[in-house]
Amino acid sequence: MLKSEITQIMVMERTDYLIAGASHAALAAMHAIRLVDADGSLTVVGRDRKLPYSPTALPYVVSGRSDSNLVFLRDDAYFALARTSYRCGHALVRVEPANRIAELDDGSRLQFGKLLLATGARPVIPSIPGFEAVPYHVLRTLDDALRLRAELPRTRHAIVLGAGLIGMHAAENLSKSGARVTIIELQGQVLPGYFDAEAAAIIAGAFERDGHVTIHTDTRVIAAEAGPQGVVLRLQGGPPVTGDLLLVGAGVAPVVDFLSGSGIRCDRGILVDASMRTSVEGIWAAGDVAQAASFYDARPVLNGILPNAVEQGRIAGMDMAGDRTLQGYRGAVPLNTYSYFGRHAVSVGSATAPPGAEIIVRSDADAERYLKIILDEGRLHGIFAINTPLDAGVMWQLVRRRTDLTPLRDRFLAQPREAGRALMSRLWR
Amino acid sequence: MSAAAPERGFLVCDGNEAAALAVALARVDMVAVYPITPQSSLVEYLAKFVADGRLQAELVDAEGEHSVLSVLQGAALAGARTFTATSGPGLAFMFEPYLRTPGMRLPIVMSIVTRDTLTPQSVWGGHQDAMSVRETGWVQMYCETVQEVLDTVIMAYRVAERHDVMLPVNVCHDGNYLSYGTARVELPDQDVVDTFLGAPDVNWHAALDPERPMAVDPLTGGAGGAGPALFVRYRRGQCAGMRHALDAIREAHEEWGRLTGRYHAPLIERYRMDDAEYSIVTLGSMTGAAKDAVDGARERGRRVGLVKVKTFRPFPAVAVAEALRGHGAFGVVDRSVDFAWSCGPLYREVLTALHGITPAAPSQSFIGGLSGADLTVEQFESVIETVRHLRDPGPRDTVWLNAQE
Amino acid sequence: MAAYNTIAFHADRCDGCGDCMTACARAKTASDSPRRARLQVLADGAGSFGLAMCRQCADPECVPNCPAAALRKNTETGIIEWDQAKCVNCLLCTVGCSYAGIVLDEVAGHVVKCDQCGGDPACVRTCGNGALEYLSTARIYNEVGALEDLFVPGLAGCQGCNTELLMRHTLRRVGPDTVLAAPPGCVPGMGAVGYNGMTGTKVPVFHPLLTNTAAMLAGVKRVYKRKGREVTALALAGDGGAADVGFQSLSGAAERGEEMLFLVIDNEGYMNTGMQRSSCTPYGAWTTTTPVGRESLGKSQDAKNLPLLMVGHRCAYVATASTAFMTDFYAKLDNALQASKRGFAYLHVYSPCTTGWRFPPRKNIEVARKAVESNFVVLWEYTPEAGLKLTHPVDDPAPVKEYLEALGKYRHLTSEQIAHIEHHIVANVAAVKQQASAQP
Numbered sequence A: 001m002l003k004s005e006i007t008q009i010m011v012m013e014r015t016d017y018l019i020a021g022a023s024h025a026a027l028a029a030m031h032a033i034r035l036v037d038a039d040g041s042l043t044v045v046g047r048d049r050k051l052p053y054s055p056t057a058l059p060y061v062v063s064g065r066s067d068s069n070l071v072f073l074r075d076d077a078y079f080a081l082a083r084t085s086y087r088c089g090h091a092l093v094r095v096e097p098a099n100r101i102a103e104l105d106d107g108s109r110l111q112f113g114k115l116l117l118a119t120g121a122r123p124v125i126p127s128i129p130g131f132e133a134v135p136y137h138v139l140r141t142l143d144d145a146l147r148l149r150a151e152l153p154r155t156r157h158a159i160v161l162g163a164g165l166i167g168m169h170a171a172e173n174l175s176k177s178g179a180r181v182t183i184i185e186l187q188g189q190v191l192p193g194y195f196d197a198e199a200a201a202i203i204a205g206a207f208e209r210d211g212h213v214t215i216h217t218d219t220r221v222i223a224a225e226a227g228p229q230g231v232v233l234r235l236q237g238g239p240p241v242t243g244d245l246l247l248v249g250a251g252v253a254p255v256v257d258f259l260s261g262s263g264i265r266c267d268r269g270i271l272v273d274a275s276m277r278t279s280v281e282g283i284w285a286a287g288d289v290a291q292a293a294s295f296y297d298a299r300p301v302l303n304g305i306l307p308n309a310v311e312q313g314r315i316a317g318m319d320m321a322g323d324r325t326l327q328g329y330r331g332a333v334p335l336n337t338y339s340y341f342g343r344h345a346v347s348v349g350s351a352t353a354p355p356g357a358e359i360i361v362r363s364d365a366d367a368e369r370y371l372k373i374i375l376d377e378g379r380l381h382g383i384f385a386i387n388t389p390l391d392a393g394v395m396w397q398l399v400r401r402r403t404d405l406t407p408l409r410d411r412f413l414a415q416p417r418e419a420g421r422a423l424m425s426r427l428w429r
Numbered sequence B: 001m002s003a004a005a006p007e008r009g010f011l012v013c014d015g016n017e018a019a020a021l022a023v024a025l026a027r028v029d030m031v032a033v034y035p036i037t038p039q040s041s042l043v044e045y046l047a048k049f050v051a052d053g054r055l056q057a058e059l060v061d062a063e064g065e066h067s068v069l070s071v072l073q074g075a076a077l078a079g080a081r082t083f084t085a086t087s088g089p090g091l092a093f094m095f096e097p098y099l100r101t102p103g104m105r106l107p108i109v110m111s112i113v114t115r116d117t118l119t120p121q122s123v124w125g126g127h128q129d130a131m132s133v134r135e136t137g138w139v140q141m142y143c144e145t146v147q148e149v150l151d152t153v154i155m156a157y158r159v160a161e162r163h164d165v166m167l168p169v170n171v172c173h174d175g176n177y178l179s180y181g182t183a184r185v186e187l188p189d190q191d192v193v194d195t196f197l198g199a200p201d202v203n204w205h206a207a208l209d210p211e212r213p214m215a216v217d218p219l220t221g222g223a224g225g226a227g228p229a230l231f232v233r234y235r236r237g238q239c240a241g242m243r244h245a246l247d248a249i250r251e252a253h254e255e256w257g258r259l260t261g262r263y264h265a266p267l268i269e270r271y272r273m274d275d276a277e278y279s280i281v282t283l284g285s286m287t288g289a290a291k292d293a294v295d296g297a298r299e300r301g302r303r304v305g306l307v308k309v310k311t312f313r314p315f316p317a318v319a320v321a322e323a324l325r326g327h328g329a330f331g332v333v334d335r336s337v338d339f340a341w342s343c344g345p346l347y348r349e350v351l352t353a354l355h356g357i358t359p360a361a362p363s364q365s366f367i368g369g370l371s372g373a374d375l376t377v378e379q380f381e382s383v384i385e386t387v388r389h390l391r392d393p394g395p396r397d398t399v400w401l402n403a404q405e
Numbered sequence C: 001m002a003a004y005n006t007i008a009f010h011a012d013r014c015d016g017c018g019d020c021m022t023a024c025a026r027a028k029t030a031s032d033s034p035r036r037a038r039l040q041v042l043a044d045g046a047g048s049f050g051l052a053m054c055r056q057c058a059d060p061e062c063v064p065n066c067p068a069a070a071l072r073k074n075t076e077t078g079i080i081e082w083d084q085a086k087c088v089n090c091l092l093c094t095v096g097c098s099y100a101g102i103v104l105d106e107v108a109g110h111v112v113k114c115d116q117c118g119g120d121p122a123c124v125r126t127c128g129n130g131a132l133e134y135l136s137t138a139r140i141y142n143e144v145g146a147l148e149d150l151f152v153p154g155l156a157g158c159q160g161c162n163t164e165l166l167m168r169h170t171l172r173r174v175g176p177d178t179v180l181a182a183p184p185g186c187v188p189g190m191g192a193v194g195y196n197g198m199t200g201t202k203v204p205v206f207h208p209l210l211t212n213t214a215a216m217l218a219g220v221k222r223v224y225k226r227k228g229r230e231v232t233a234l235a236l237a238g239d240g241g242a243a244d245v246g247f248q249s250l251s252g253a254a255e256r257g258e259e260m261l262f263l264v265i266d267n268e269g270y271m272n273t274g275m276q277r278s279s280c281t282p283y284g285a286w287t288t289t290t291p292v293g294r295e296s297l298g299k300s301q302d303a304k305n306l307p308l309l310m311v312g313h314r315c316a317y318v319a320t321a322s323t324a325f326m327t328d329f330y331a332k333l334d335n336a337l338q339a340s341k342r343g344f345a346y347l348h349v350y351s352p353c354t355t356g357w358r359f360p361p362r363k364n365i366e367v368a369r370k371a372v373e374s375n376f377v378v379l380w381e382y383t384p385e386a387g388l389k390l391t392h393p394v395d396d397p398a399p400v401k402e403y404l405e406a407l408g409k410y411r412h413l414t415s416e417q418i419a420h421i422e423h424h425i426v427a428n429v430a431a432v433k434q435q436a437s438a439q440p
Helices: A003-011 A024-036 A055-063 A076-081 A142-154 A165-176 A197-211 A306-321 A392-400 A406-414 A416-428 B015-025 B040-052 B065-077 B088-093 B095-100 B128-132 B146-161 B190-197 B227-260 B286-299 B317-324 B345-353 B377-388 C019-029 C092-096 C122-126 C137-146 C163-174 C213-227 C239-243 C247-256 C306-311 C326-339 C361-373 C400-405 C415-437
Strands: A013-020 A042-046 A084-088 A092-096 A101-104 A109-117 A121-123 A157-161 A180-184 A213-216 A221-227 A230-235 A241-243 A245-248 A252-254 A283-285 A290-293 A335-340 A343-349 A358-364 A369-376 A379-386 B009-014 B030-033 B058-061 B082-086 B109-114 B139-142 B169-174 B182-187 B268-271 B278-283 B304-309 B311-313 B329-334 B363-367 C006-009 C039-043 C049-053 C071-073 C080-082 C102-105 C110-113 C132-135 C178-181 C232-238 C260-266 C317-322 C344-350 C380-383 C387-390
Touching: A013 A024, A024 A042, A024 A109, A024 A306, A055 A142, A055 A165, A076 A084, A092 A109, A109 A306, A142 A165, A157 A165, A157 A230, A157 A241, A165 A180, A165 A197, A165 A213, A165 A245, A165 A335, A180 A241, A197 A213, A197 A335, A197 A343, A197 A358, A197 A369, A197 A379, A230 A245, A283 A306, A306 C092, A335 A392, A335 C092, A343 A392, A369 A406, A379 A392, A392 A416, A392 C092, A406 A416, A416 C039, A416 C049, B009 B015, B015 B040, B015 B109, B015 B146, B015 B169, B015 B182, B030 B040, B030 B065, B030 C213, B040 B058, B040 B082, B058 B065, B058 C213, B065 B082, B065 B088, B065 B095, B065 C213, B065 C247, B082 B088, B088 B095, B088 B128, B109 B128, B109 B146, B139 B146, B139 B227, B146 B169, B146 B182, B146 B190, B146 B227, B190 B227, B227 B311, B268 B286, B268 B317, B278 B286, B278 B317, B278 B345, B278 B377, B286 B304, B286 B377, B304 B317, B304 B377, B317 B345, B329 B345, B329 B377, B345 B363, B363 B377, C006 C049, C019 C039, C019 C122, C080 C110, C092 C102, C122 C132, C137 C163, C137 C326, C163 C178, C163 C232, C163 C260, C163 C326, C178 C213, C213 C232, C213 C247, C213 C260, C232 C239, C239 C247, C239 C260, C239 C306, C247 C260, C247 C306, C247 C344, C260 C326, C306 C317, C306 C344, C306 C415, C317 C326, C317 C361, C326 C344, C326 C380, C344 C361, C361 C400, C380 C415, C387 C415, C400 C415
Parallel strands: A013 A042, A013 A109, A042 A084, A109 A283, A157 A180, A157 A245, A180 A213, B030 B058, B030 B082, B082 B109, B109 B169, B139 B169, B278 B304, B278 B329, B329 B363, C178 C232, C232 C260, C260 C344, C317 C344
Antiparallel strands: A092 A101, A101 A109, A121 A252, A221 A230, A230 A241, A335 A343, A343 A379, A358 A369, A369 A379, B009 B182, B139 B311, B268 B304, C006 C132, C039 C049, C071 C080, C102 C110, C317 C380, C380 C387
């Protein structure tokens, strides 16, 4: 080794723990590390030049419910108390696992003992002819939210591309601010992946009735162009849609491009095991960027939801710090809570019923009430509800613990909330 | 109960009141009391003095003598000047903490209003109670007069609290004869007593004080290690304190005489001994009658003298030996019994003090005045006659006075 | 890390009446609707009840699941606080909670959760069955834990003995301005007073006679009172010295109202000197002076009820406590300490002796608890003003046989002897209750 290289290494900054990313997974990992290791040096690198915040909060910044100054999940005092160096406004651009060196976008190099990649995802921009020439919004950063919020008062007709959670939240916000809204969704229903078609129809109905939102499902955009009235989207098998604002909510994709050449195995996201370890020793991944086993069939899946990020982040942090109380990841369970136009929907578990599963549906479309329970061999496989009070956390536990509900099947089916609570109360004690 | 005594000057009172007055003059911080005949009026006086504000002390009416002395131990360890008084069975009941007091080097002053011990059942005077505790390490002084009771209780604090002594003191005055016998006494001025005693400084060596945390009297001793030598150090320290007490008693009496003009003999009193060819030895209030008998015998041409022992513990062996050496036969009159030797305990002490002095003097033990019996001038005259006829050193059977109905 | 107070749920005492929910709804929503309560009593369908309520988790799952920083654990109180101004109503917090402790109140239109009513929970106040209990145990850890341990390290108690625990906690609480009396027994036996010129504590300590603890302390305290100094006189005594040979001085000091805190650690005999009988030794118990032989089977008399005798003195404070109920003990210790500033405070703590009672060291707390749960030991407190009150009434006691069977010292008991003990327990509880029903 050359003398100059030695010098370079010696002056290189070193941190025992390096966490790339500053949202839920990163913060959960940091917390878990500090519970066990109070002394190891810890550095958190966040892409945004801001204190940590949650992408999940952004629709509420757009709507004005959240004060953009109050959405931050941590403050400087927290990092100081946790003796953690928080470097915001920087992103990882390269990882050299062999030397355990991470390079930041300002060219600085950090030597790490252990690295957590919690770099999240970025919006997917559909490859549609002409799309690169039209103005559009996405909603992934606080700046995105503020830009979109600024547009609300002057928006008369908005087009929302994608009926996922981001798209639906944005559509509601735009509608409430007085705009006419058109949602275009490639798949056959809104909120695919969380709700079945019947539930989705109930939700869509509320949007149409209360928000005067036009929803085009099963609809593909074949071209985009800028017109005098704004953006014009040409649809397959239908008239074009014109709007003065276009929001793209077509999903997100893990940010993994900077890992090329690092040797870290990726599929759509970074592949991790039950301890959130990547294929390379000393490097972990968690949250939206990670692709971990599904709860149901162990296939590696993306599960870009907040509770999942928290759980994976904690597991990664515990494993990095050598916390011996760690229990491995039990697998990704899709779940979400969703409030819209004063209604509440809950989805826990897989909406895909396995063969032989018992499916119970109680639906009252007029009252916009819906409940679907899928039991697989007496165990809760998934439960989905609209305007039917349900404790999502309790249901998640029943699913992941594979609690045998056979002894109280009837009670559970009649009153899933009460039965679930009683069960968890007993399990707790 | 007599009317409250005047603040200064003279008054007529009994020995119990005299002791109580001395306690007030000594500005005792705490008195703990339990009544018992013939001490009761003493503690009644104390309670009255406290009630009247004449004695500004904490008064603990304890449920028994055992607690009386225990309370005082705690108080002394917290820095208080303390007093109590007891008698006979009360002293016996107090024995457990009593035994412990000298070892803790607590300068507690306690009057023993002497009483014969049970059994036979008795409520009358005799020295048996005080004599029964003579080997426990307390200082013991026996008073002859009511005035001496008052003066000695005050002096006792000066002795007890002297830093090279730090031992508890019993001031013994005879039940019935001194407890209830009245006499004219001179009351010292308060400022004289204040000067004489100074402020109490009683727990500089061992304290129960959060400002000076320490363990008071943890277990000490054992088969090995530091314990045995430490235990010996404490024991030898007690003996040194007793030796120093002899000097402290002398010094206190000297200073008290200088301040008040009343010089009491500190250890022993030699009475008409200069040319004495034989003598009698006495203890306590009997001495008055004994002196009258000596005076009468002298008038009849007998060359008889008297040695009164005031300080019995520590025993003033040198002074006793010097007083008796070369003065022929002696008789010792005791008011209690030494059961081991079937003689009086003072007699045995005197013999021990004279051990090795030759030629050995003829001697005789007399025991009288038990359980309240009077010791009269006539009895002492017969004692003197008996001693006059003693020729060889003995041993002899004890003469029991008051043995005839 | 700080410890926090908490609301405990004793399922075995819950009858599902729902009063707690009504009380909560009234306190929090100005409605009577139990559905809006922040705790939900749940029938499990088999006759018993569960509870859905915020557990105020130490490392909560709801907090990190909030995207809007509307939830935080207050490190002072331990309460997980919800900030309405920040909440975006996304309900993701409910995903984090396994116990339905944070739920949507549809009327209010947002999530709600228990905040323990600022330390005086309405539900606990309402519960007549004792099923809900506000545990202030945290105070023990936070306040007392921050106080200095005033005993030296390394006291040499028997394995499993909890007297050392009791001593250390007591002296921490009572504090450095204390004069401590430790009469002969286990307390000085394990080194509390020290040996050979060395001390066992950081406060002034002494070894009174077995007989005169209360009297010596009275003397000490009176002097400091006279000097105008605030000093606590504290005795850590055994049952033998207090109930037998020291009873006279104890009684005298109590009658005179001497200001002190007299704590008796009752291990039912002279355990330090080889497990001899005291008057606090229960009927039937083996000791080395009530041995088991052909002619006799343990002690043939019932124990003296010393604390009730102290009530007869109308002390400023009298209480019984158990090492298995430390919250109760601490409350009583505080009360006793306060009372000791105005009179005689007597605290009688039942403390099982692993060595002398013949049971495995690990079971000490369990044995202490069984004694209370079988009414073998009754927990109460007394002041002349309020009279006697049971602090842990056991209306449906566990069979005393379970307690007796746990202890080697009762191994020989005949069924007649067990019947005698059962009868005695009933009589003793009745005696305590009779005292409790008497007008103060």
